[in-house]
Amino acid sequence: MGAVAGRPFSFYAIGVSYRKADAEMRGAFSLSPAATDKVLKQARSEGIPSLAVISTCNRTELYGFAQHPFQLIKLLCEHSHGTVEEFEKIAYVYKNDKANDHLFQVGTGLDSQILGDFEIIGQLKLAFKKSKKYQLINPYMERLINAVIQASKRIKTETDLSSGATSVSFASVQYILENFRPGTHQNILLFGTGKIGRNTCENLIKHTENKKITLINRTKDKAERVAGKFDLVVKDYAELEEQIAQSDILIVATGAQNPTISKDLIHTSRPLLILDLSIPKNVHEDVLQLDNVSLVHLDELSNITNRTLQNRENFIPQAQHIISTIQADFKKWQESRSFAPTMHALKTKLATIKEAEIKSNRTKIENFDQQQADLIADKIIQKIAGHFANHLRDEEVNTDEAINLLNRVFKLEDLAS
Missing domain, CATH: 3.30.460.30 (Glutamyl-tRNA reductase, N-terminal domain)
Structure with a gap:
């Protein structure tokens, strides 16, 4: 179209x-x-x-x-x-x-x-x-x-x-903290080291103090760059099945368009928690056919409520006030931009009328004072233009219709273009 x-x-x-x-x-x-x-x-x-x-x-x-x-x-x-x-x-x-x-x-x-x-x-x-x-x-x-x-x-x-920390990556760590005893160290496998994966990795280290984290990415050098920053273990993509079998928690953040984890990759009887942080889903629902597997998607993670998140709600009015202030400035710019050419054309038109009238009456009026006439006429032009500008700023006025009317009445089209 x-x-x-x-x-x-x-x-x-x-x-x-x-x-x-x-x-x-x-x-x-x-x-x-x-x-x-x-x-x-x-x-x-x-x-x-x-x-x-x-x-x-x-x-x-x-x-x-x-x-x-x-x-x-x-x-x-x-x-x-x-x-x-x-x-x-x-x-x-x-x-x-x-x-x-x-x-x-x-x-x-x-x-x-x-x-x-x-x-x-x-x-x-x-x-x-x-x-x-x-x-x-x-x-x-x-x-x-x-x-x-x-x-x-x-x-x-x-x-x-x-x-506090924000985002889906923090929510996944929050879920782990709420579902595992403090001080316990799970084997965590992070599959995918894009932005969400990197942030998750950082939050895991910061909030769980767990160093038993292994990274796997289809492109190994990306995983190595992340691992180097945090001193973690990196394994080849070919070792994915083997590493899943040794893990207590699998975090999937691969960002693929189709599932990258299915039950065919899981060969372990130990309890396995899978957190899928991807859209579209990167973990196939068939993993739930395995009794030892628990699957949590980011939609569930995002429903986590804790004191930190609830506390943030107290600051919504303050944030909205800041937005309103900046939006007001933007609106002023927007309004001035929308009718600035018309106002300029109107002032030009009125100035032309002023010049014609002064020229016409200069010789007809005894002791004509050009300076005073210019001064008074210019003030009148400013006041007329000001009234029109205020009218155009009125929220109840259709600005486009008002501008079109001004253009027709004063024949401003050529001057405003």
Whole structure:
């Protein structure tokens, strides 16, 4: 679906998240880095002026300008395994101010599955950076993401919304702490050393004091880099089955599009806890056919409630106040940007009328004072322009309609272009 002739562009946020979509459905709509590139390329070819794409374990969202939200929905469904029918049941579409509000909530961790998760702002930065390479970020979206980044920084430094460790990686460690006696040392196998795997590794060492951690990654040198930082053991991918058999806890964070662990890889009768931190799920449900295996997915991990997470809720009003302040500044910029050309054209038009009237009356009025006439006329022009500007800022006024009326009444089209 390309451009719709005559229809104006609006800013939209469309997507699916943990709020209405379970892990399986989020997996269906997830976008790999390669799929994200395809979305951006197609967006450019279809005339979408600005677009950013984010796909994490908890959400897949498109932020961009379109003439109809279906232009963005179509892009998402064409490059993921989700359908339009499924999207309509579980997704959300926000427009203009509501889309802005949503991006602020997401970027500051207030819409995260684990409240105060600040990893999301880094993912948003990368998403916008990638879009910029495709020349798909217009001044509006660039200013907006910078405002969101500013809000995130202020909330992080001025509130305790991020107190304690955050994110899915911390939730997995919290689960282990709550389900195993303090001081016991389990053999932990971490399969996958991407971002979630690295963060999990760091949290395991920091909070469990457990050094019996083994790392496996399909690309061994990545695992070795992580292991070197923490002085841990690395094993070859070929030894995965053998290492699972020796483990008490298996943490899977491989980020693959299909399950990487199934019951065929498990050859042990000892109790085995598997924590799947991946979207889509990287552990096949068939592992539950084994009596000795317990499987916990990140959706369950995210439901962990503890004093730290509950305490963060006390700082939501403070965070919302910071967001409101920064949003107000953004709105002022947005308003001035939307009608600045019209106001400039109006002042130019009024100045032209002033000059014509002064020229016409200069010789007709005895002792005509040019300086005084200019001074008074300029003040009148400023007051007229000020009244129009205030009218355009009124929330109950349709700015586009008001600007069109001004253009018609004063014939400003040529001057504003």
